[in-house]
Amino acid sequence: MKELRIIFMGTPDFAVASLNALVEAKYNVVAVITAPDKPAGRGRKLNQSAVKKYALLKGLEILQPVNLKHPDFLDSLASFQADLQIVVAFRMLPKQVWAMPKLGTFNLHASLLPDYRGAAPINWAIINGETQTGVTTFFINENIDTGAIIKQETTEISESMTTGELHDILMKLGSKTVVETVEMIEKGNIDPLKQKEGDFNPAPKLNKDNCRIQWDQPLEKIYNQIRGLNPYPGAWTILKNNGEEIELKIYKVNMVLEEHKISPGIVLISKKQLRVAAQNGFLDITDLKMSGKKRMDAISLLNGYTFHEGCNMF
Numbered sequence: 001m002k003e004l005r006i007i008f009m010g011t012p013d014f015a016v017a018s019l020n021a022l023v024e025a026k027y028n029v030v031a032v033i034t035a036p037d038k039p040a041g042r043g044r045k046l047n048q049s050a051v052k053k054y055a056l057l058k059g060l061e062i063l064q065p066v067n068l069k070h071p072d073f074l075d076s077l078a079s080f081q082a083d084l085q086i087v088v089a090f091r092m093l094p095k096q097v098w099a100m101p102k103l104g105t106f107n108l109h110a111s112l113l114p115d116y117r118g119a120a121p122i123n124w125a126i127i128n129g130e131t132q133t134g135v136t137t138f139f140i141n142e143n144i145d146t147g148a149i150i151k152q153e154t155t156e157i158s159e160s161m162t163t164g165e166l167h168d169i170l171m172k173l174g175s176k177t178v179v180e181t182v183e184m185i186e187k188g189n190i191d192p193l194k195q196k197e198g199d200f201n202p203a204p205k206l207n208k209d210n211c212r213i214q215w216d217q218p219l220e221k222i223y224n225q226i227r228g229l230n231p232y233p234g235a236w237t238i239l240k241n242n243g244e245e246i247e248l249k250i251y252k253v254n255m256v257l258e259e260h261k262i263s264p265g266i267v268l269i270s271k272k273q274l275r276v277a278a279q280n281g282f283l284d285i286t287d288l289k290m291s292g293k294k295r296m297d298a299i300s301l302l303n304g305y306t307f308h309e310g311c312n313m314f
Helices: 013-024 050-058 071-079 121-127 163-187 219-228 298-304
Strands: 005-010 028-033 038-040 045-047 084-088 105-109 132-139 149-156 235-241 244-257 267-270 273-278 281-290 295-297
Touching: 005 013, 013 028, 013 050, 013 084, 013 163, 028 050, 084 163, 105 163, 121 132, 121 163, 121 219, 132 163, 149 163, 219 235, 219 244, 219 281, 273 298, 281 298, 295 298
Parallel strands: 005 028, 005 084, 084 105
Antiparallel strands: 038 045, 105 132, 132 149, 235 244, 244 281, 267 273, 273 281, 281 295
């Protein structure tokens, strides 16, 4: 076991990979801080975070504070006498917490900062059609995602890659980068780089408005939005069919570049194809979900649902 005393903070699967990498590298994780259990499902059964489940398996000390400024939590945190704190997909920390360890607190962020500061960096990199992204470790300060950069690693984004696929690539790359960052800090081999000032691409929270498809947008922009919201939370639209309006989530499409004079959003149906007109071509939907139904391929929907002439999406 290495001497450095580490506290790890995180909640979802993305964070588990980094925690596991630290444990596998024999680092001394003295405590894990994660979100409180939340009721989920019809039975409102308490659901543990992915990080808590992993920490229980490994017999790690666990704290689940509701209030990060509560004196009892701060006392507990101080009692571990951590040299370093590591944050991966957790929440904003008060200064009393991030300033506590002598070697500081660093965060893993799933973008090449200063681009894509914010809550949804993986989604927005794909939505904006980026061909490259990466991960950044940086020391936490008063402002979100603005601290001095310790280490960055890059990866390519292919034209067809979804957020789910990129998430898994960055999760693995991030876990490796976290361990390498700890090694650098342990050896005193760091030269933190102040982030540049200026206007950079943001990564705000995803909401109902910014996940809705605007069919009058260029073909490629809609295509990128759909793959950037796959699998979660899903790009959505309203299908108007014979006077009925149904909410759809669309997960996968193929682009067909073709000049036409059909209004954007008009649906074109054949036995084996669900096609929607866009500004400079068509999108062939291959994977979707109707409100109240399971996710399915388009052929299954075409076999069991009647599309009437003149139906459209908006």
